[in-house]
Amino acid sequence: EVQLVESGGGLVQPGGSLRLSCAASGFTFSSYEMNWVRQAPGKGLEWVSYISSSGSTIYYADSVKGRFTISRDNAKNSLYLQMNSLRAEDTAVYYCAREIRQWLVPYYYYYMDVWGKGTTVTVSS
Amino acid sequence: EIVLTQSPGTLSLSPGERATLSCRASQSVSSSYLAWYQQKPGQAPRLLIYGASSRATGIPDRFSGSGSGTDFTLTISRLEPEDFAVYYCQQYGSSSWTFGQGTKVEIK
Numbered sequence: 001e002v003q004l005v006e007s008g009g010g011l012v013q014p015g016g017s018l019r020l021s022c023a024a025s026g027f028t029f030s031s032y033e034m035n036w037v038r039q040a041p042g043k044g045l046e047w048v049s050y051i052s053s054s055g056s057t058i059y060y061a062d063s064v065k066g067r068f069t070i071s072r073d074n075a076k077n078s079l080y081l082q083m084n085s086l087r088a089e090d091t092a093v094y095y096c097a098r099e100i101r102q103w104l105v106p107y108y109y110y111y112m113d114v115w116g117k118g119t120t121v122t123v124s125s
Numbered sequence: 126e127i128v129l130t131q132s133p134g135t136l137s138l139s140p141g142e143r144a145t146l147s148c149r150a151s152q153s154v155s156s157s158y159l160a161w162y163q164q165k166p167g168q169a170p171r172l173l174i175y176g177a178s179s180r181a182t183g184i185p186d187r188f189s190g191s192g193s194g195t196d197f198t199l200t201i202s203r204l205e206p207e208d209f210a211v212y213y214c215q216q217y218g219s220s221s222w223t224f225g226q227g228t229k230v231e232i233k
Contacts, residue, residue, distance in 0.1 A: 111175035
């Protein structure tokens with residue numbers, strides 16, 4: 001079964017740090033791009049960060065650039081999000097999501113087809 | 126950055142009725158990068174539609190997507206009790222993803 005399981009969430013004070021993990025199983029993790037997406041309480045979905053299958057290409061949302069770092073360990077089938085200088089507005093459920101980049105002539109199709117259940121991060125004093 | 130605006134914010138309908146959800150982009154979007162997701166309370170988003178009109182694996186054929194350019198639509202032909210949820214459109218462009226703010230489909 002294809003599965004993503006997030007962990008590492010919790011309560012942290014403003015200015016603190018937290019490292020989220022996402023364990024992948026049931027598919028060849030090293031072949032897929034991955035993303036982090038978050039959802040503040042009662043709000044919509046917000047994309048946070050992307051990493052290519054090899055880890056060589058990384059993108060961030062402006063709201064987290066310079067504070068968050070995405071990484072992956074393909075040998076351990078794991079995705080990570082290092083979050084530093086946390087703010088109250090970073091409070092959210094954080095999801096990892098598998099990205100599909102599929103060539104179906106004559107177009108590339110991009111979408112996120114598998115999501116984890118999420119891990120909750122609360123930034124509060 | 127492309128902004129996606131979904132309407133209406135809330136749709137109140139009865140089971141068996143047709144639901145039409147709109148997603149409008151602030152500039153033209155590649156249809157192959159436009160997707161729709163369903164999210165129920167306490168659950169992760171679930172992929173429904175990719176490429177603006179292709180159903181994901183296991184998605185019932187009462188769900189359909191259409192549109193191009195700046196205007197996209199998700200249609201649920203006959204609402205089932207399990208379809209009451211929040212729906213998000215999503216697009217990829219300029220090395221980032223953006224989501225619409227969501228449309229809640231609630232039981233009337």
